Amino acid sequence: xxxxxxxxxxxxxxxxxxxxxxxxxxxxxxxxxxxxxxxxxxxxxxxxxxxxxxxxxxxxxxxxxxxxxxxxxxxxxxxxxxxxxxxxxxxxxxxxxxxxxxxxxxxxxxxxxxxxxxxxxxxxxxxxxxxxxxxxxxx
Numbered sequence: 001x002x003x004x005x006x007x008x009x010x011x012x013x014x015x016x017x018x019x020x021x022x023x024x025x026x027x028x029x030x031x032x033x034x035x036x037x038x039x040x041x042x043x044x045x046x047x048x049x050x051x052x053x054x055x056x057x058x059x060x061x062x063x064x065x066x067x068x069x070x071x072x073x074x075x076x077x078x079x080x081x082x083x084x085x086x087x088x089x090x091x092x093x094x095x096x097x098x099x100x101x102x103x104x105x106x107x108x109x110x111x112x113x114x115x116x117x118x119x120x121x122x123x124x125x126x127x128x129x130x131x132x133x134x135x136x137x138x139x
Contacts, residue, residue, distance in 0.1 A: 004017075004018045005018070005075060013032050013033070016029075024043055024044050025041050025042070025044075026044055027041050028040045067093045067094060067105070067108075067110070068093065076114040079110075079116050080115040083114075088122050089116055089122070090122050090123050091104060091108060091111060092123075
């Protein structure tokens with residue numbers, strides 16, 4: 001699966017952000033179109049292989065839903081597909097001041113538009129469930 005997003009920068013240049021997978025690798029590439037790019041590769045591992053609660057590498061990912069309207073983020077149309085694959089979400093306001101915390105409402109609206117429920121967003125879960133999710137990510 002590969003997702004490619006584009007956005008015009010304030011200077012008129014085109015920025016891009018691409019998420020893709022290659023087996024157990026989760027690859028993120030970003031930068032200016034036709035310019036310098038950066039890539040990160042995270043190798044995910046399945047958990048509890050052979051047990052009833054087995055999970056795939058893709059299910060081990062938690063994707064950030066950045067609530068800032070000025071940031072590139074995963075398009076809301078992809079959240080339903082991610083949800084069907086068992087991927088969890090974390091809504092974050094990308095706040096650099098207390099005023100910026102108000103942006104979280106845009107993240108919530110984007111999550112709702114993408115068919116996410118409270119159970120799909122880890123920072124909407126009770127603390128004991130958040131701790132359980134994070135412990136399961138560590139192995």
